[in-house]
Amino acid sequence: MAPEFLAGNCLRLLNSGAEYFPALLAAIGEAESEVHLESYIFEDDETGRAVAAALAAAARRGVVVRVLVDGFGAPDFAEQHQPALLAAGVQAMVYRPEIARFRLRRHRLRRLHRKLAMIDGRVAFVGGINVIDDFNSPYQSSPRYDYAVRVEGPLLVPIQRALRRLWEVVLWARLNRRYRLTRLVEASGAACGEQTAAFLLRDSIRHRRDIELAYLEAIRSARDEIVLANAYFLPGRRFRRALRAAAGRGVRVTILLQGLVEYRLLHYATQALYGNLLAAGIRIFEYQRSFLHAKVAVIDRHWATVGSSNIDPFSLLLAREANVVVRDRGFADELERSLAAAMSDGAIELPVDSWQRKPWYSRLLRRASYSLLRMLVGISGYGRR
Numbered sequence: 001m002a003p004e005f006l007a008g009n010c011l012r013l014l015n016s017g018a019e020y021f022p023a024l025l026a027a028i029g030e031a032e033s034e035v036h037l038e039s040y041i042f043e044d045d046e047t048g049r050a051v052a053a054a055l056a057a058a059a060r061r062g063v064v065v066r067v068l069v070d071g072f073g074a075p076d077f078a079e080q081h082q083p084a085l086l087a088a089g090v091q092a093m094v095y096r097p098e099i100a101r102f103r104l105r106r107h108r109l110r111r112l113h114r115k116l117a118m119i120d121g122r123v124a125f126v127g128g129i130n131v132i133d134d135f136n137s138p139y140q141s142s143p144r145y146d147y148a149v150r151v152e153g154p155l156l157v158p159i160q161r162a163l164r165r166l167w168e169v170v171l172w173a174r175l176n177r178r179y180r181l182t183r184l185v186e187a188s189g190a191a192c193g194e195q196t197a198a199f200l201l202r203d204s205i206r207h208r209r210d211i212e213l214a215y216l217e218a219i220r221s222a223r224d225e226i227v228l229a230n231a232y233f234l235p236g237r238r239f240r241r242a243l244r245a246a247a248g249r250g251v252r253v254t255i256l257l258q259g260l261v262e263y264r265l266l267h268y269a270t271q272a273l274y275g276n277l278l279a280a281g282i283r284i285f286e287y288q289r290s291f292l293h294a295k296v297a298v299i300d301r302h303w304a305t306v307g308s309s310n311i312d313p314f315s316l317l318l319a320r321e322a323n324v325v326v327r328d329r330g331f332a333d334e335l336e337r338s339l340a341a342a343m344s345d346g347a348i349e350l351p352v353d354s355w356q357r358k359p360w361y362s363r364l365l366r367r368a369s370y371s372l373l374r375m376l377v378g379i380s381g382y383g384r385r
Contacts, residue, residue, distance in 0.1 A: 001210055003198035003325055008191025009153035011326060013306070013334050017134040020127065020148045021047060027119040028054040033185040035065045036163045038116045040073035040308070041130035044080040051131050052081050056088035064183050065090045066167060070112040071097035073130070091179040093170055110204065113319035115148070115308050116163060121187040124151040124159045126199070126324045128231075128295045128308050137262075142290035145342060147335070149306050149324050151197075156187035158199040162322065195328040202309060202321040211309045211323050212316045216242050218299045222251045225301065227339055229256040229294045232263075233270050234312040234373065240273070244280040252283075256294075256343055259286030266312070268369035275355030289346030295323070296335060304332040313374075 014020040028035055028051075035058050042048055059065040067085065069077050071094045078094055085092045095112040117125040127148025134143035151159065164181060171179055200214055201207040219226060219242045226246055233255070235243075247253045255277070261267045274284060295311075298304045307323025309315040326332065343349075355363070 001207060003200055003210070003214055004158070005196050005198045005325075005327060006154040006158075007196045008193060009151065009155045009195045009197050010193030011152075011155075011195045011197060011324070011328070011331055012150040013331065013338070014125075014127070014129075014148045014150060015338055016143050016146050017047065017129060018143060020125070020129045020146075021050070023150055024117060024125055025050065025054050027117075027123050027125075028058055031058045031063045031119050033063060033120050033183070034118075035063055035120075036116075036118045036160075036167070037066070038068045038112065038114050038163065038166070039131045040070045040111065040113045040115065041132050042067075042069045042074040042077050042081060043130070043132040043136060044076065045133040045136055047133040047136075048081070048131050052085060055090055056085055059085075059089035066179070067092040068095055068112065068167060068170060069093075070095050072111050073113070093174070093176070093179065095166075095170055111314075111319045112166075113308050113315065114322040116159065116322055118156070118160055118163055118187075121156060121160060121185040122152065124156050125149070126151060126159065126322055127306055128293055137291055142346070144291045144293050145287060145289070145346070146293040147296050147306050147338075149326075151324065153192045153195075154189040155197050155199055155324070157189040159322075160187045162199070162201055166320070195326060195331060197324055197326045197328070200305075200307070200323045200325055202316065202319070204318075209316075211307070211321060212239070214305070214323075214325055215239070215297070215311070218297075218303050219243060219246055222246050222299050225252045225254075225299070227254045227256075227298045227336055228311070229292070229296050229339055229342075230311045231258055231291075231293045231295060232266055232310040232312045232315070233257050234266065234273070234370075236313070236316075239311065240276070243277065243282060247281040253281070254283045254285065254343075256285045256287055256292070256339060256347060258292045259288040259347065260291055262291055265369050265373060268366045269373040272363075272366040272370035274350065278350065278352050278355060284350045285343045285347040286350065287342065287347045289342075296339070298332050298336040298339065301332050301336060302329045303327055304335050306335070
């Protein structure tokens with residue numbers, strides 16, 4: 001479906017958990033009627049406990065609080081957080097709970113990867129930040145690098161619609177009548193600013209390629225500059241061709257990727273693409289300061305996106321994702337300056353010949369990783385592109 005751009009929004013870019021969680025906790029603390037939160041991960045650490053405590057406190061003062069987490073990303077939520085939340089009056093559910101963790105079935109790959117929150121129909125949060133401490137990973141001396149957007153204005157309406165629709169789907173699947181949507185507070189959608197934006201989903205029914213097509217349209221129309229930052233980058237042929245074509249017509253293309261090894265197979269598979277991209281004139285930076293978790297882009301300093309969707313088969317073909325696409329020069333400039341600072345202070349640029357300089361066995365390992373990962377996607381039935 002084509003993006004529906006709505007004018008009159010007030011959007012605030014939030015850089016990593018240091019900016020996101022204070023804003024989220026403040027909004028939950030001020031809630032009067034309704035809080036609705038979705039997260040892929042809901043960790044039992046200092047940040048997770050702080051968010052859980054804020055949600056429980058809101059429920060105890062009479063606010064309707066709904067929480068939906070993913071069964072794979074938050075496998076211990078039912079034991080670590082759900083009992084206390086339920087006791088406080090929070091409506092908490094798990095999307096596709098992991099029952100047989102060691103059985104590979106196709107539907108297990110369809111995860112809830114969105115990170116959304118809506119408070120009183122007046123403010124929402126969209127981005128890539130899970131409910132987890134920025135220093136949760138071992139041996140980390142700097143915080144995890146990610147983004148979210150605080151939203152007010154007409155864009156609240158489609159965000160609220162998406163939250164409620166998935167809640168109802170999960171209720172129906174679980175035959176749960178206790179948590180039916182009641183005491184609803186409708187998002188007013190009144191204009192409060194001057195920024196134009198669209199809310200994009202990816203699911204397996206009506207919005208299968210909405211996020212990917214938005215990226216491709218923007219890349220194909222780029223005239224000056226493309227800056228992408230992505231934690232897990234394994235684009236299909238169509239996406240790679242669009243990037244190479246942009247570079248070929250003189251567009252400056254820069255990609256910021258994960259430098260630290262988090263998931264070894266995916267990390268090596270991504271590096272198998274470097275030679276082809278570098279040869280096309282695309283600059284590649286690897287972020288080394290901490291774990292990169294961002295999924296953002298800026299094109300021609302007026303188009304920007306922030307959200308949960310990686311540019312890999314799992315996000316673009318399998319998971320439920322949510323991104324905000326913004327057409328606003330001020331927002332795009334702010335995001336681009338932030339990315340430029342991250343590349344300057346925490347990343348290294350790869351030389352054009354870095355792929356050729358690798359030993360033959362290192363190149364073979366990365367090509368084998370790429371082939372194996374694509375084969376696994378193909379076996380799942382989603383690798384036809």
